[in-house]
Amino acid sequence: MACAEFPFHVPSLEELAGVLQNGLQENFADAQVSVVDCPDLTKEPFTFPAKGICGKTRIAEVGGVPYLMPLVNKKKVYDVNKIAKEIRLPGAFILGAGAGPFQTLGFNSEFMPVIQTEGAHTPPVNGSYFARVNPADGGCLLEKYSEKHQDYGCALLANLFASEGQPGKVIEVKAKRRTGKLNFVTCMRETLEKHYGDKPIGMGGTFLVQKGKVKAHIMPAEFSSCPLNSDEDVNKWLQFYEMQGPLVCLPVFVSKDPGFDLRLEHTHFFSHHGNGGHYHYDTTPDTVEYLGYFSPAEFLFRIDQPKETHSIGRD
Numbered sequence: 001m002a003c004a005e006f007p008f009h010v011p012s013l014e015e016l017a018g019v020l021q022n023g024l025q026e027n028f029a030d031a032q033v034s035v036v037d038c039p040d041l042t043k044e045p046f047t048f049p050a051k052g053i054c055g056k057t058r059i060a061e062v063g064g065v066p067y068l069m070p071l072v073n074k075k076k077v078y079d080v081n082k083i084a085k086e087i088r089l090p091g092a093f094i095l096g097a098g099a100g101p102f103q104t105l106g107f108n109s110e111f112m113p114v115i116q117t118e119g120a121h122t123p124p125v126n127g128s129y130f131a132r133v134n135p136a137d138g139g140c141l142l143e144k145y146s147e148k149h150q151d152y153g154c155a156l157l158a159n160l161f162a163s164e165g166q167p168g169k170v171i172e173v174k175a176k177r178r179t180g181k182l183n184f185v186t187c188m189r190e191t192l193e194k195h196y197g198d199k200p201i202g203m204g205g206t207f208l209v210q211k212g213k214v215k216a217h218i219m220p221a222e223f224s225s226c227p228l229n230s231d232e233d234v235n236k237w238l239q240f241y242e243m244q245g246p247l248v249c250l251p252v253f254v255s256k257d258p259g260f261d262l263r264l265e266h267t268h269f270f271s272h273h274g275n276g277g278h279y280h281y282d283t284t285p286d287t288v289e290y291l292g293y294f295s296p297a298e299f300l301f302r303i304d305q306p307k308e309t310h311s312i313g314r315d
């Protein structure tokens with residue numbers, strides 16, 4: 001499979017924390033960014049199979065929206081253990097946002113990869129979730145992938161943050177009461193773009209929506225049989241929801257596309273109360289509270305980049 005590699009600009013954590021502090025305080029009434037030891041992510045509410053998000057950090061963008069629309073390309077199926085090898089990090093701990101493995105599930109869904117991939121001496125652990133539109137009532141059905149399935153598949157498109165899953169220093173971001181128009185991730189991404197310009201920064205990790213609600217979507221279980229040719233078509237096809245915190249979010253973002261047709265930000269989330277999906281923005285600016293842990297990525301890997309592209313469905 002075609003795979004391109006690009007080194008990100010990697011400033012010190014202290015420098016990044018200072019830059020993000022300046023940007024976030026323009027969009028939130030209360031913002032505090034600091035460099036801390038990563039909390040143990042195997043604990044609640046994260047419950048990840050790895051303790052941290054440090055060591056040999058990478059972002060992988062696999063496939064893309066052009067494999068989902070105008071019409072689905074059902075040849076585009078992937079295996080996360082193989083992706084870990086492609087990015088030269090077998091045994092990587094991988095978090096992110098993508099499309100659920102329809103090849104196993106038999107239907108389309110939102111995928112929240114949380115995967116300790118197969119290492120030379122360690123078995124893989126699949127802590128992923130998927131969210132589907134409930135066929136009974138149109139609501140959200142969130143399930144842990146490994147409860148019914150043994151594979152490590154994903155499909156069509158994925159934005160992944162990979163690391164050795166080690167503890168270590170990370171950037172902690174606390175932001176409360178949104179006063180600006182930008183969502184939490186877009187605010188951080190645009191802040192980095194403004195500061196670093198043509199030197200792309202990639203970041204990933206996890207954040208909690210501790211209080212408040214978010215606007216989210218879930219793709220329908222059936223792929224569209226008529227071509228989705230505009231954002232309007234896409235928005236009619238998607239199912240939108242307002243979902244209540246606390247939510248565990250899996251963000252991946254890149255400040256500037258160095259020419260690989262990237263989706264610049266993509267965040268999916270799960271929860272322990274049955275809500276999960278694709279994060280758009282919080283709908284409760286006066287009460288929202290975010291707490292996040294982020295690492296900068298050292299390398300970008302672009303896997304199976306679509307040759308024919310378009311700009312619809314990237315929100």
Ligand SMILES: [Zn+2]
Pocket residue numbers: 097098110266267268278
């Ligand atoms: Zn998504």
